[in-house]
Amino acid sequence: MAMENLAFLIPLLPALAFVLTFFLGKKLPSGGAIIPIVAIAISCIISLAITMGLLQNPEHVVTQSVHWFAILNLGILIDPLAAVMLSMVTFVSLLIHIYAVGYMAHDPAKPRYFAETALFTAAMLGLILSDNILQLFICWELVGLSSYLLIGFWFHKPGAAAAAKKAFLTTRIGDVMFLAGIVLLFSDIFTVYNGVLPEGVYVLQFSEMFHLIPELVAINSTILGMEVSHLTLVTLLFFGGAVGKSGQFPLHVWLPDAMEGPTTVSALIHAATMVTAGVYLVARTFPMFLAAPDSLIIVAIVGAFTALFAATMGIVMNDLKRVLAYSTVSQLGYMVLGLGLGAVVGAEAVGISMFHLINHAFFKALLFLCAGSVIHAVGTHDMRQLGGVGKVMPITFATMTAAALALAGFGIPGTSLGFSGFLSKDPIIESAYLYATETGSWMPYLFAITAAFLTSLYIFRLIFMTFTGEARTDYGGHESPSSMTVPLAILAVLAVIFGALTRTSFYHFIEETFVHMDIEALAELGGYHLAHHGHEPLLVLWMPLIVAVAGLVIAYLIYNRRVVDMSSIVSRNNPVYKLLYNRYYQHQIFVEFFSVKIIYEGLALAGYYSDKMLDWLVNGTSYVLIEAGDSLRKFQTGVIQHYAAAVVAGVGLLVVLIKLVMEVF
Structure with a gap:
């Protein structure tokens, strides 16, 4: 009970750390890194304690609310969905901050770095805790501001300054759509109540929004001669915000350029914060999406296309961090696809999407921090100049290989034996197959399974080009200090075992978020027919592993054994390679x-x-x-x-x- 009363400290402590580090960091060792580390560690302890309490009693949701002004409030909502996000964000952010002590050791602007990362973490935690859509939007904007500051951390570099502006402006497109959705929703709620709200009702609280779903669905407008439900418009505008923040096509273009910031910033943005905000927004408002005709179909199509589109570019990039950036876009596509499959599997979609989000946070943070370890040691992130790094950096090599196996999805189908990525990505692909059999639309499944093959190909291409063979230049590498390798080892363990330990309980825990909602009735309002997993054909169960192994074998033969002369393929005369290398001329x-x-x-x-x-x-x-x-x-x-x-x-x-x-x- 005491921990529940301290829930407000979860975002407040990192926010306070931002202020203290900004003003006092120059007078403290390591740029004042100890302040945000201690603050986030306490936030992590509180988050884990609340999550453990919810695991014992999922219905004991933490809610705190105070009047703000007029018909709006400031509030905290920690249910199973928010709890897992809080635990992940605080834990991964804590490890990244500890790692950054060594990584940023020689940077003169350490105080500003740690202050900005503390603000970034505080904004993300405030977003997760929000019990109303307006408060969530305010924290959403603060996340965008923080990302701008961190991507442009080395603002003296023209590339970093340009990338920061690109990220800020691109995500603003989605943010304007998100705000328009809030305005339309606000107007519709007033219409439902005929302009007179009942006493004590806060108009934009999630509980109030969900309570009015049947009335909101009934409000229609004629657009281009078609009757469109306002709830469909609201949810698609919300999804527009998610497209910007979570790097979905076509607003994904800022994410690869975000690599201009420090690698620890890349890990923070691509794993724990920022990009997960859009997925969380759709998951948090999922009951509205489920009741909105056609919305989830659009979500599924955009997610599937993004997963494949980004993966095609990942196979030709030569920059360590840029390969991982396109990997992030692709995996975010899987998460969004998982939510869109709610058109067939209902609330289960939130479970499979969030499970992949949590597992992805661990192995993607590990991938970026391993890349940072390599860059910190050898001074370059061009894979063509590396080779043989595994001989001088065995810990980094081992942990990055574990992350690669998790990302590619290696495991034994039909069991809980496998890396975390296998246990979270395969259910999305299997649900896409169910979606195809129920609706007749095979595009999401085909895109998802093709992206799985390309994922294995590009990540093992990175492993073989960077860590195996002989050194192609005299880079003189060395293993990173323990402040960097210990976080790598912790994340590697999670990338290997977290999925197997939590798979069954995780889905059940997340679905408790919607236990008081009539999912079948909401699906009926949206015009969706829910189905249940049957006995998928054996080939469907094994296909994700088959394509993962195929990607590994092809990468091994080409980039380790050199059985294929790539000079004729990797050429400006090859129109396909040229198209991919130029990123479709985006x-x-x-x-x-x-x-x-x-x-x-x-x-x-x-x-x-x-x-x-x-x-x-x-x-x-x-x-x-x-x-x-x-x-x-x-x-x-x-x-x-x-x-x-x-x-x-x-x-x-x-x-x-x-x-x-x-x-x-």
Whole structure:
């Protein structure tokens, strides 16, 4: 009970650490790193204690709320969904902060770094704890600001400054959609209550939003001749925000460029914070998505396409961190696909998506921190200049191999024996097969299984190019200090065993979030027919492992045994390779064509012609007035006889007009 009363400290302590580190960090060892480490450690202890309490009694949800202003509140909601996120974020963030003590040891801006990472963690924790959508949005924006500061941490580098601006502006597109969804939802709730809210109702609390789902579904608008439910519009606008934050196509373009920040920042963004925020938003508002016609179908299609699209680019990148960045985009696609499959599996979709999110946080943080260990030791992240790193960095090699096996999804189908990624990604692929058999749409399954093959291929390409064979340059590497290798070992253990230890209990625990909701009724409102897993064909169960092994074997033969001469394939004359290496010319399309040519030059052209028209209008008006003045001036002769004649003529004309009017009427 005491820990529940301390729930407000979970985001508050890292926020306080931000202030203290920012002002006092320069006077403390390691840039004041001890302050955020202690603060996040306490937040982690409180989070784990609350989670353990919920495991004993899932219905004992932690809720705290205070009046803010008008019909809005500030509140805390810790249910099973929020609890697992809090535990993961605080734990992974703690390990990354400890690792960063060694990684950032020689950076003169350590105090600013640790202050900003503490703020980043606080914002993410505040987002998870929010019991209403407006408070969540405020923390959502603070996460975006923190990411901007951290991606551009080395702002003296043009690439880092440009990447920070790109991330900020790209995610703002999604944020505007998210805000529009909140405004529309607010308006619809007022419509439901006819403008008069009951006493004590906070209009944007999740509990109130879910309570009004049947009424919200009934509100429709005609768009392009089609009747569309407002709930569908609201959920798709929310999903637009998730697309920006969680790097889904087409707003994924900021994520690979976010590699310009320190590697520890990359691990924090790609594993524990920021990118998971969008997935959490959809999971948190899942009852609304389930009741909104067509929304989950769109979510599934976008997720499946993103998983495959990003994986195709990962197989040709030569930068260690950029390969992992596209891996993150691809895995986020799997998580979003898992949520979209709720159109068939109902609330189970939240369980399979969140299970992959948690497992991914462990092995992706491990992958990035291993990459940081390599970069810290050898001074380069170009895989073409490495080779043989495993001989001089055995701990980094072993832990990164464990993470690669988890990412690729190695395990024994039909059992709980396997790496964490296998036990969380396979249920998504199997649910995609169920989706195909129930709806007749095979695209999500085919995209997911193809992406699984490419995932194995690009991650083992990275392993073989970096750690095996002979050194291709004189990089003179060495193993990283214990402050870096101990977090690697802890994450490696979790990447290996966490999935097997928690698989069954995790799904049941997450589904307790929706135990008081009639999932079948919500699905009926959305027009979805829920089904249950049957006995999938043996080939379907084994296919994810088959493609994972195929990717490993091909990568081994090409990049370790060199049985294929890649010079003829990796060539600018190869149009497929050129297309993938240039990332489908996304930069040219989004930046050079759309942003510069259409937006910037279009606005410049519009400004030029508007200035011309304004000049013409001003000059034309002045010319007319001057000419009129010159003409009227001629009547001012100064001769009194002329004025008298004009008065007589005017009076005469007026008499004639009055006479005519009187005769007519």
